Amino acid sequence: MDAATRKEVLRLVPYGLYAVLTGTGDEVLGFTGSWLTQCSFDPPLLAVGVRNGSRGHALIESSGVLVLNFVRRDRQGLLQALFQACGVEDGRLADCELVPGGLGVPRLAEAVAWVECRVAGVLPTGDHTLFICDVVDVGRPVGEPPLLMADTPWHYAG
16 A cells, blocks of 8 residues: 555545633643544444544543534634643633533633533544543534634644
8 A cells, every 4th residue: 555645545535623621620621633533323422533642642642531623613723832831820711711511621712613522432533542431411502613624734743
């Protein structure tokens, strides 16, 4: 298999972009994620791929919870800032206000949609881990379309 062609073809798979928040208590972290898929209707489950060895991976493992935030198309800069995972300071993540979430992890006040998840299973898969997550709560406060990978010059975030 030609490596360049493989890379080109696999980059054709459509992806969303998400501000992922995880942690508990005093340690909450946000990072950009892109590998997400629904894997069950009943019960509602999502599979989220997170890079092994990352701070986000460690906090998801220890806390067992995460919030996926869908952001507006004009907020590419926020997700770019979260390429380097960052913590919450003064109730904000990067330049975003946070609101309390039901699982103890805040979510972005400006999210066009959000999903609160509890980890139900873990599947190591190469250089990433799939966290299989129960969908605990959702919200769609704004009817705008979310930012997608195709809206950016990027090919991967997570």
